[in-house]
Amino acid sequence: MEASVSYSAELTFLAKLSAAQRAHDSILCVGLDPEPASIPESLGRGPQAAVRFLRRIVRATAPHVCAYKPNLAFYERYGSAAMDVLALTLQAIPADIPVILDAKRGDVPNTASAYADALFDSFHADAATVAPYVGLDSIEPFTTGARYALVLARTSNPGAGDFQDLEVAGRPLYERVVERCVERFAADRCGFVVGATYPDEARRLRALAPDRLFLMPGIGSQGGDVGLALRAGLDANGGGVLPSASRSVLYASRGEDFEKAAGQAARALRDAANAARAAATAPGR
Amino acid sequence: MEASVSYSAELTFLAKLSAAQRAHDSILCVGLDPEPASIPESLGRGPQAAVRFLRRIVRATAPHVCAYKPNLAFYERYGSAAMDVLALTLQAIPADIPVILDAKRGDVPNTASAYADALFDSFHADAATVAPYVGLDSIEPFTTGARYALVLARTSNPGAGDFQDLEVAGRPLYERVVERCVERFAADRCGFVVGATYPDEARRLRALAPDRLFLMPGIGSQGGDVGLALRAGLDANGGGVLPSASRSVLYASRGEDFEKAAGQAARALRDAANAARAAATAPGR
Numbered sequence: 323m324e325a326s327v328s329y330s331a332e333l334t335f336l337a338k339l340s341a342a343q344r345a346h347d348s349i350l351c352v353g354l355d356p357e358p359a360s361i362p363e364s365l366g367r368g369p370q371a372a373v374r375f376l377r378r379i380v381r382a383t384a385p386h387v388c389a390y391k392p393n394l395a396f397y398e399r400y401g402s403a404a405m406d407v408l409a410l411t412l413q414a415i416p417a418d419i420p421v422i423l424d425a426k427r428g429d430v431p432n433t434a435s436a437y438a439d440a441l442f443d444s445f446h447a448d449a450a451t452v453a454p455y456v457g458l459d460s461i462e463p464f465t466t467g468a469r470y471a472l473v474l475a476r477t478s479n480p481g482a483g484d485f486q487d488l489e490v491a492g493r494p495l496y497e498r499v500v501e502r503c504v505e506r507f508a509a510d511r512c513g514f515v516v517g518a519t520y521p522d523e524a525r526r527l528r529a530l531a532p533d534r535l536f537l538m539p540g541i542g543s544q545g546g547d548v549g550l551a552l553r554a555g556l557d558a559n560g561g562g563v564l565p566s567a568s569r570s571v572l573y574a575s576r577g578e579d580f581e582k583a584a585g586q587a588a589r590a591l592r593d594a595a596n597a598a599r600a601a602a603t604a605p606g607r
Numbered sequence: 608m609e610a611s612v613s614y615s616a617e618l619t620f621l622a623k624l625s626a627a628q629r630a631h632d633s634i635l636c637v638g639l640d641p642e643p644a645s646i647p648e649s650l651g652r653g654p655q656a657a658v659r660f661l662r663r664i665v666r667a668t669a670p671h672v673c674a675y676k677p678n679l680a681f682y683e684r685y686g687s688a689a690m691d692v693l694a695l696t697l698q699a700i701p702a703d704i705p706v707i708l709d710a711k712r713g714d715v716p717n718t719a720s721a722y723a724d725a726l727f728d729s730f731h732a733d734a735a736t737v738a739p740y741v742g743l744d745s746i747e748p749f750t751t752g753a754r755y756a757l758v759l760a761r762t763s764n765p766g767a768g769d770f771q772d773l774e775v776a777g778r779p780l781y782e783r784v785v786e787r788c789v790e791r792f793a794a795d796r797c798g799f800v801v802g803a804t805y806p807d808e809a810r811r812l813r814a815l816a817p818d819r820l821f822l823m824p825g826i827g828s829q830g831g832d833v834g835l836a837l838r839a840g841l842d843a844n845g846g847g848v849l850p851s852a853s854r855s856v857l858y859a860s861r862g863e864d865f866e867k868a869a870g871q872a873a874r875a876l877r878d879a880a881n882a883a884r885a886a887a888t889a890p891g892r
Contacts, residue, residue: 355718395714395721401729402694405687428738429680429711430764430829433640436680444686453713455740455759457766474740479715481742488775488783495780498773544715 335448335470336510336535338420339564342388345418348592349561349599351389353424353539353568354379354411355396360573362580369403375580376407377414379572382585384416386592391539391566393424412445420448422537426474428453428460438463451515451537454499458506465511475500475527478517478540496523500530509533518546518565521554528555528562536563541591542570548591549598560603565595620733620755621795621820623705624849627673630703633877634846634884636674638709638824638853639664639696640681645858647865654688660865661692662699664857667870669701671877676824676851678709697730705733707822711759713738713745723748736800736822739784743791750796760785760812763802763825781808785815794818803831803850806839813840813847821848826876827855833876834883845888850880 333341343349356372365371380390397408415421423445427437434456441447441464449470452461464471476486476496486496503512513535516524524536536555540546548565555563571591575583618626628634641657650656665675682693700706708730712722719741726732726749734755737746749756761771761781771781788797798820801809809821821840825831833850840848856876860868 355721393714393718393721395712395718395725398690398725399721399729401725402690404690404725404729405683409687426712426714426738426741427680428713428740429678430762430825431766433678433680436640436678436684440680440683440686440689444684444689453711453738453740454770455713455738456711456762457764457769457771459764459766459769477715477741477745479742479744481716481744484742484744484787485740485780485784486742488780490773490775490780495770495773495775499770502769540715 334468334510335420338418338448339389339535342419346385346388347596348386348388349564349595350387350588350592351391351422351537351564351566352383352387352571352588353566354390354392355568355572356407357396357569357573358399360569360576362576362578364578369400369407372400372407373410376411378581379584380411380414382581383571383588384419386585386588387419389420389422389564390415391422391424391537391568393568408445421446422449422451422472423447424451426451426453428456430456431459431463434460435463438469442469454503458502461503461507461512465507469511471507471512472515472535472537473499473503473512475514475516476520476523477515478519478544478546482517482520497526497530500527504531504534513537515539516555518548518551519544521550524551524554528557532557534562537566538563539566539568541565541567543568548594552595552598553602556599556602560599565591567591619753619795620705623703623733624674624820627704631670631673632881633671633673634849634880635672635873635877636676636707636822636849636851637668637672637856637873638851639675639677640853640857641692642681642854642858643684645854645861647861647863649863654685654692657685657692658695661696663866664869665696665699667866668856668873669704671870671873672704674705674707674849675700676707676709676822676853678853693730706731707734707736707757708732709736711736711738713741715741716744716748719745720748723754727754739788743787746788746792746797750792754796756792756797757800757820757822758784758788758797760799760801761805761808762800763804763829763831767802767805782811782815785812789816789819798822800824801840803833803836804829806835809836809839813842817842819847822851823848824851824853826850826852828853833879837880837883838887841884841887845884850876852876
């Protein structure tokens with residue numbers, strides 16, 4: 323019998339995610355996006371209020387999630403305090419829960435390396451979201467060593483189709499993006515962002531990328547239904563999807579009971595995701 | 608005769624740029640991208656060295672440029688100090704020289720608004736670069752009020768063609784991006800990023816967008832030639848282009864004479880740009 327080894331800092335993103343999913347019986351990711359106008363006034367104002375709020379949100383939701391996804395936009399709005407708010411929030415996340423830094427960076431190779439260093443080395447991300455438009459060489463630095471990139475395929479917004487749906491050789495651009503990334507980057511280094519608001523597109527992409535992780539943001543406030551998203555995105559083994567909710571959990575209540583309400587909202591989504599997953603993978607389905 | 612009015616904080620980006628071009632007899636933009644390994648050791652190490660270095664670079668090059676373009680990747684690599692390095696660098700830039708924050712952000716509308724607030728309100732950018740893949744609604748928040756977006760069209764990297772060149776209805780994707788943005792956003796709110804390394808593509812885009820500003824990065828270290836880029840990108844009035852160099856100016860010398868060398872490199876590029884512009888617009892050309 324081998325000795326049990328657990329060096330969480332050395333686990334790859336997918337291994338760490340899988341362990342957290344088992345430990346918390348959850349495939350739910352929660353987005354940590356501080357919106358100043360929605361943070362309860364009793365916590366004060368400004369960057370310190372954001373840190374207080376996010377740390378309590380993490381405490382309330384950690385038992386029900388397998389990953390957290392801070393979107394950097396909401397931190398950068400704090401100006402000079404941005405990176406402190408982010409660092410203090412990350413510190414509160416239990417070490418066994420992987421962190422996806424939602425940054426959607428994309429730049430020429432020398433610059434993309436600097437972004438990847440910032441996210442993975444300075445902020446110790448386990449994974450990061452990446453935009454594909456600049457080219458495959460702009461994605462590469464996010465996939466080296468133990469790094470893991472979640473490349474935008476079909477996003478969750480109303481205007482997602484403006485460019486992503488343009489027909490290239492008879493098929494939409496977002497399929498070409500997935501196809502080229504699958505050819506170029508290994509499955510343990512690259513997955514995709516597939517909006518939970520577009521289950522039909524998720525189903526097409528699952529056929530193209532049977533072994534890739536799909537981060538599916540847009541559950542809740544953006545209108546994505548967790549059951550529909552999972553039925554479309556699950557892989558042949560009933561896995562491979564990471565549904566993500568932000569505002570519907572963080573701002574479930576804007577009163578004094580915000581912490582309790584966030585915990586309940588996360589638990590309810592976790593349960594709904596587990597039920598949808600069980601139904602989709604039941605024998606005789 | 609009207610009273611002379613100069614409220615630089617209220618000038619639009621294009622008006623401020625035009626005034627700086629006249630005042631400095633220059634159409635050159637310099638990228639302010641701190642690379643720790645290339646900063647002279649005599650300045651020390653870490654974020655403070657970057658601030659010292661960049662402030663001296665600004666002092667040496669300001670007479671020869673019409674805009675500065677800090678790329679946020681190189682600041683974010685400083686982790687918690689990132690936003691301080693950026694803010695202290697921005698403070699050193701003379702008030703009449705516009706600042707383009709090169710961030711290439713692109714996210715769903717609610718998040719894109721947070722990014723735009725961060726860049727324009729927290730860091731007082733005059734313009735910002737934006738990635739188009741997420742859709743027109745992701746670009747919109749960068750074009751409201753007095754904001755100005757430079758949307759990625761054809762980037763300067765070797766892999767630029769991976770997705771940007773894909774054929775959509777008989778023409779490359781990057782042309783479609785420009786066409787849709789021209790339809791949707793006014794000329795005083797939206798221009799394009801067109802790599803100086805691809806003059807043929809710049810020429811095609813100029814035909815599609817005769818009245819738009821083209822930021823043309825990639826002069827120097829990335830291989831772009833300022834004369835070729837300008838001949839391809841100039842508009843019918845001999846304007847509309849903003850060639851940009853970073854490493855070839857900032858790291859012209861890595862010794863004690865770095866400041867003088869950067870000033871000379873900027874002046875030489877400024878002169879080359881002016882000569883190319885004069886030749887391209889000469890009568891009987």
